[in-house]
Amino acid sequence: MSTPPVASPAPRPREAGFRALDAGWRQWIAENRLRRCTPESMLATMVQAGLDPAECEPAIRAMDSDPVFLAARQFQQLQDKLASVMANQQRLLELDPLYGHVEKRSQVSPGEFLDKYIVGSRPVVLTDVARDWPAMGRWSPQDLRERFGHLDVQVQAERSADPNYERNKLDHQRHTRLADFVDRVLAGGATNDYYLTANNELLSQPGFAPLLDDIGSLPVFCDRSELARRASFWFGPAGTVTPLHHDTLMLCHTQIVGRKRWRFISPLQTPLLYNHFEVYSPVDLDRPDLARYPLFAQAKVLEVVVEPGETVFLPLGWWHQVTSLDVSLSFSYSNIAVPNEYRFDNPRITNW
Structure with missing residues (x-):
């Protein structure tokens, strides 16, 4: 006679009011163990969120032997190695006593520019690029109104109420x-609420083509024939902020009217910037939240104020946050005469 199967123990009845330990919470356990959070701190967070400690504690303990989690741990070791290589390369760069200084240069030879700034991946401010640009003597908010005021434009607006205004552009x-936008800028004072940015693609409209006629000589490392296709226009009040992010190509940004403060962080320090979504960092350089983003305390920030007539060269992958100190008109262009299309495998994590 066969032995009857033994029944599994009945699950303990869930106490009223406890939240379910569902798949989302189990993923949360895995993520936070990968972040090396202690089981004790995790249990406290889960209990505070309304989960049953009698369920949470064994679930946390079991994660360290879960085969899927162990596979993730191995991939984490590979990621940690890459982060350590980057950190060591950054330490070598910072041995240069001038590392924290953004140079302002003129008459840089093509060879030196290629070696030191493009291949060497260093931001620099060029002071002589716009010396013959008609834009320097012509562009102003009033000039925009007189020549182009009748044209419709696209702008970014209602940014102040959205902490992710750039991601949600x-x-x-x-x-x-x-x-109307010119009048609003001139009357509104310092604000980050509205801005005409590169993303608004003003120069793609035929009616604004005369603006390109106001651009004189370009740096020798730029391809003039590509200017119309790879140029952008910026106009806004003092107080506009382009939050911390990196571009996927190299570019020049010439300041025509007003000043901007540029702050840079090396791409080698990306692991310190909590880059969980596309090309953005949630760190605000004006108000860094070190309780939430403690690794940022290790980042080295470079800073420079760019004056009218000066041109920033932004190397590949450098993080930057830009603040307008005055009403500002700027012109940027990415027609660099070296390969300038690059692939970045960007994350798209929205729940961290």
């Missing part, structure tokens, strides 16, 4: 007459 697109 498509939600902030608004259309207006340029004359």
Whole structure:
């Protein structure tokens, strides 16, 4: 006679009011163990969130022997090795006593520029690029109104209420007459609420083609024939902030009217910047939250104020946050005459 199967123990009834330890919470356990959070701190967080400690404690303990989690641990070792290589290379760069200084240069030879700034991956401010640009004597908010005020433009608006206004830039697109936007900028004072940025693609409109006629000589490392296709226009009040991010190509950014403060962080320090989504960091350089982003305390920030007539060269992958100190008109262009299209495998994590 066969032995009857033994029944499994009945699950303990869930106490009223406890939240379910569902798949989302189990993923949370795995993520936080990968972040090397202690089981004790995790249990406290889960209990505070309304979960049953009698379920949470064994679930946390079991994670360290879960085969899927162990596979993730091995991939984490590979990621940690890459992060350590980057950190060591950054330490070597910082041995240079001038590492923290963003140079302002003129008459840089093509060979030196290629070696030191493009291949050497260093930001620099060029002081002589715009010396013959008609834009320097012509562009102003009033000039924009007189020549182009009748044209419709797209701008970014209602940014102040959204902490992720740059990530959500498509939600902030608004259309207006340029004359009305000029009046708003001049009357509104310092604000980050509205801005006409590169993403608004003003120069793609035929009516604004005369602006390109106001651009004189370009740096010798730029391809003039590509200017119209790879140029952007910026206009806004003092107080606009382009939050911390990196571009996927190299570019030049010439300041025509007003000043901007540029702050840079080396791409080798990306692991310190909590880059969980596309090309953005949640760290605000004006108000860094070190309780939430403690690794940022190790980052080395370079800073320079760019004056009218000066041109920033932004090397590949450098993180930057830009603040307008005055009403500002700027012109950027990415027609660098070296390969300037690069692939970045960007994360798209939205729940961290």
